[in-house]
Amino acid sequence: MLQLSAGSRLRVSPFHSxxxxxxxxxxxxxxxxxxxxxxxxxxxxxxRLINGVSLxxxxxxxxxxxxxxxxxxxxxxxxxxxxxxxxxGKGKYVPICDHRGTLINDPVLLRLEDDRYWLSIADADLLLxxxxxxxxxxxxxxxxxxxxxxxxxxxxxxxxxxxxxxGDWVRDLKLFWFKxxxxxxxxxxxxxxxxxxxxxxxxxxxxxxxGQELWNMVWQAGEDYDIGPGGPNAxxxxxxxxxxxxxxxxxxxxxxxxxxxxxxSTDTDADYIGKSALKTVADEGPxxxxxxxxxxxxRLQPSDRKWTIIQDGExxxxxxxxxxxxxxxxxxxxxxxxxxxxxxxxxxxIYTPDGLRAAEVTTLPxx
Amino acid sequence: MLQLSAGSRLRVSPFHSxxxxxxxxxxxxxxxxxxxxxxxxxxxxxxRLINGVSLxxxxxxxxxxxxxxxxxxxxxxxxxxxxxxxxxGKGKYVPICDHRGTLINDPVLLRLEDDRYWLSIADADLLLxxxxxxxxxxxxxxxxxxxxxxxxxxxxxxxxxxxxxxGDWVRDLKLFWFKxxxxxxxxxxxxxxxxxxxxxxxxxxxxxxxGQELWNMVWQAGEDYDIGPGGPNAxxxxxxxxxxxxxxxxxxxxxxxxxxxxxxSTDTDADYIGKSALKTVADEGPxxxxxxxxxxxxRLQPSDRKWTIIQDGExxxxxxxxxxxxxxxxxxxxxxxxxxxxxxxxxxxIYTPDGLRAAEVTTLPxx
Numbered sequence: 001m002l003q004l005s006a007g008s009r010l011r012v013s014p015f016h017s018x019x020x021x022x023x024x025x026x027x028x029x030x031x032x033x034x035x036x037x038x039x040x041x042x043x044x045x046x047x048r049l050i051n052g053v054s055l056x057x058x059x060x061x062x063x064x065x066x067x068x069x070x071x072x073x074x075x076x077x078x079x080x081x082x083x084x085x086x087x088x089g090k091g092k093y094v095p096i097c098d099h100r101g102t103l104i105n106d107p108v109l110l111r112l113e114d115d116r117y118w119l120s121i122a123d124a125d126l127l128l129x130x131x132x133x134x135x136x137x138x139x140x141x142x143x144x145x146x147x148x149x150x151x152x153x154x155x156x157x158x159x160x161x162x163x164x165x166x167g168d169w170v171r172d173l174k175l176f177w178f179k180x181x182x183x184x185x186x187x188x189x190x191x192x193x194x195x196x197x198x199x200x201x202x203x204x205x206x207x208x209x210x211g212q213e214l215w216n217m218v219w220q221a222g223e224d225y226d227i228g229p230g231g232p233n234a235x236x237x238x239x240x241x242x243x244x245x246x247x248x249x250x251x252x253x254x255x256x257x258x259x260x261x262x263x264x265s266t267d268t269d270a271d272y273i274g275k276s277a278l279k280t281v282a283d284e285g286p287x288x289x290x291x292x293x294x295x296x297x298x299r300l301q302p303s304d305r306k307w308t309i310i311q312d313g314e315x316x317x318x319x320x321x322x323x324x325x326x327x328x329x330x331x332x333x334x335x336x337x338x339x340x341x342x343x344x345x346x347x348x349x350i351y352t353p354d355g356l357r358a359a360e361v362t363t364l365p366x367x
Numbered sequence: 368m369l370q371l372s373a374g375s376r377l378r379v380s381p382f383h384s385x386x387x388x389x390x391x392x393x394x395x396x397x398x399x400x401x402x403x404x405x406x407x408x409x410x411x412x413x414x415r416l417i418n419g420v421s422l423x424x425x426x427x428x429x430x431x432x433x434x435x436x437x438x439x440x441x442x443x444x445x446x447x448x449x450x451x452x453x454x455x456g457k458g459k460y461v462p463i464c465d466h467r468g469t470l471i472n473d474p475v476l477l478r479l480e481d482d483r484y485w486l487s488i489a490d491a492d493l494l495l496x497x498x499x500x501x502x503x504x505x506x507x508x509x510x511x512x513x514x515x516x517x518x519x520x521x522x523x524x525x526x527x528x529x530x531x532x533x534g535d536w537v538r539d540l541k542l543f544w545f546k547x548x549x550x551x552x553x554x555x556x557x558x559x560x561x562x563x564x565x566x567x568x569x570x571x572x573x574x575x576x577x578g579q580e581l582w583n584m585v586w587q588a589g590e591d592y593d594i595g596p597g598g599p600n601a602x603x604x605x606x607x608x609x610x611x612x613x614x615x616x617x618x619x620x621x622x623x624x625x626x627x628x629x630x631x632s633t634d635t636d637a638d639y640i641g642k643s644a645l646k647t648v649a650d651e652g653p654x655x656x657x658x659x660x661x662x663x664x665x666r667l668q669p670s671d672r673k674w675t676i677i678q679d680g681e682x683x684x685x686x687x688x689x690x691x692x693x694x695x696x697x698x699x700x701x702x703x704x705x706x707x708x709x710x711x712x713x714x715x716x717i718y719t720p721d722g723l724r725a726a727e728v729t730t731l732p733x734x
Contacts, residue, residue: 001370002370002392002394002401003369004369004370004371004394005404006669006670006671007688008614009397009612009614012671012672025370026369026371026372027370027372028371028376029371029377029395032490032491034369037372098495098502099498104495123399124492124495125492125495125496128465128471128492129492129499131466132503136500136640137503144618145618244374246399247374247375251511301373302373304373304374305375305378305379320375321374
């Protein structure tokens with residue numbers, strides 16, 4: 001029950017007052033910014049996402065804008081995925097790696113115009129990385145964090161709510177596609193995306209002064225659908241097998257080790273950072289794999305650190321997140337284990353705060 | 368009263384269990400890691416630092432180790448300070464800037480061996496920045512985060528406590544100097560340093576498995592001096608005029624605008640990042656200045672965001688931190704204001720959650 005100290009080093013979102021009014025009880029810190037995670041009734045918040053519609057302040061998904069004459073070249077140097085066919089209006093999930101081929105971010109790339117891109121980033125200072133690369137390569141680009149703050153509407157009823165706010169055209173938006181729009185004069189980008197597998201949208205607010213207004217409009221439109229507050233859900237994301245960069249990865253994880261191998265282009269002329277290291281991994285096979293695990297025994301509290309997995313007394317990996325799944329009625333987790341250990345059905349043990357527990361390797365996603 | 372959500376993306380320190388046992392109530396997140404900030408009695412914690420001795424888990428001061436044949440060249444490329452005379456054993460406060468000359472970190476640089484350095488960093492992913500630069504410049508270095516976690520002992524009685532733990536040799540250690548040592552077989556670096564102006568030491572633990580042990584030894588040695596727990600103190604640091612990167616700076620702040628101008632070497636052959644931009648600022652003078660401000664009226668709660676400062680109805684800067692000083696018995700703050708506004712005695716106004724308040728520019732430090 002640790003409280004978060006106030007301090008201006010940690011930024012607040014344009015939706016912060018709205019989240020406070022909605023009764024936020026818990027936050028996390030992500031990209032130097034507060035993100036609401038819970039509103040006092042974890043069970044209701046979980047089922048609302050599964051069966052209804054949930055409103056999330058995900059302004060912490062900061063954008064790194066790269067624009068200018070060398071923007072395309074810069075983005076391609078950063079991304080381990082061939083961007084030759086990167087279309088305006090279609091988001092792309094991209095691995096970004098360092099020179100060792102280690103994953104340093106897993107953003108969604110949005111191409112807004114020919115020479116203008118956003119990287120919608122995970123929790124790490126990709127702004128610094130991109131600026132260092134562009135600066136040292138003397139690229140003619142401008143790289144900055146624009147005034148953009150995503151608001152997520154997630155769950156099976158999200159489409160109805162977003163259609164009520166934006167118009168029925170959003171129903172035709174395909175997964176990962178996005179479109180600029182105005183809502184009551186507020187400039188936004190509407191995307192069919194979000195960090196859940198329950199369907200939904202993210203509305204990228206482009207005017208930080210109008211967060212409360214946008215939140216209120218979505219809330220009012222959602223009342224008919226029993227909308228309520230929530231945040232990226234630790235349980236649902238494990239059930240769905242979504243990657244949490246930093247939780248499920250360590251300082252050596254490459255994309256092939258965390259389920260992002262299919263987004264790495266090794267057979268391309270593009271000279272991106274980490275390419276030769278990634279080619280070697282692709283040729284030799286990764287030494288670790290991302291898997292699901294079932295963990296035996298009583299209901300576990302969501303893990304607050306990486307739990308060590310052992311086999312025959314030796315450490316063979318870690319589980320970045322273990323939760324109790326209400327739908328499966330058992331403890332499940334996402335883990336990164338050494339390749340020989342990753343075979344489905346392998347029996348392992350895992351150190352939990354409740355002691356050593358038996359675990360079994362399974363496939364992802366769980367649901 | 369927001370609680371921090373558990374999650375393995377946020378790391379815990381080797382001293383975390385010790386801090387929990389000591390009754391930590393509040394934490395912040397810094398370098399993706401939890402840092403204890405309060406233990407239930409803010410007033411006692413403040414006076415303990417001023418008059419006695421306080422024990423702080425500052426493991427969040429992560430180290431970026433740069434070693435190998437090109438280590439010296441790499442560190443010099445990163446730092447806007449001439450390192451020609453950088454001695455082994457003497458820490459140096461260094462501005463690190465991007466290509467625009469904007470401050471991106473204000474670490475202490477420790478040269479451990481000829482080709483081995485640590486940057487003891489503020490809250491930003493300098494590891495990414497350094498790796499990008501070294502990688503793009505094809506430097507022959509190894510850059511990583513070693514298993515190093517500083518524990519700070521701060522306050523006028525700190526020297527007695529650290530001498531009791533390490534031996535009387537620490538009394539001869541000059542400010543910013545450091546020395547490797549062993550405490551009961553635990554490998555450490557002992558430095559006379561710390562983020563307060565009350566004097567003290569930082570013991571850099573080099574074995575993450577032995578945090579509790581080190582904490583206990585310091586605690587026991589400190590009992591004669593009435594040691595107690597604490598953390599970097601928001602009030603004392605404002606009184607002392609210490610810089611908090613991220614709170615007192617924004618995405619355009621250069622070292623001359625935040626009191627670090629004297630550490631920038633513009634007249635050097637070293638070709639560091641940001642040099643030409645910084646030369647221009649040095650020649651033309653910075654457009655903003657770091658100042659102290661007195662804020663009128665009743666006691667204010669410590670600010671949780673940057674408060675806007677206005678003059679004649681126009682915004683002229685921001686205050687990154689405003690606190691009530693128990694020793695001065697008034698509200699004080701650190702601010703960054705446009706240069707014409709920075710003259711001592713200038714009358715301003717500042718937006719606080721309690722409404723607009725009158726403020727006056729003064730010098731730093733306050734005490």
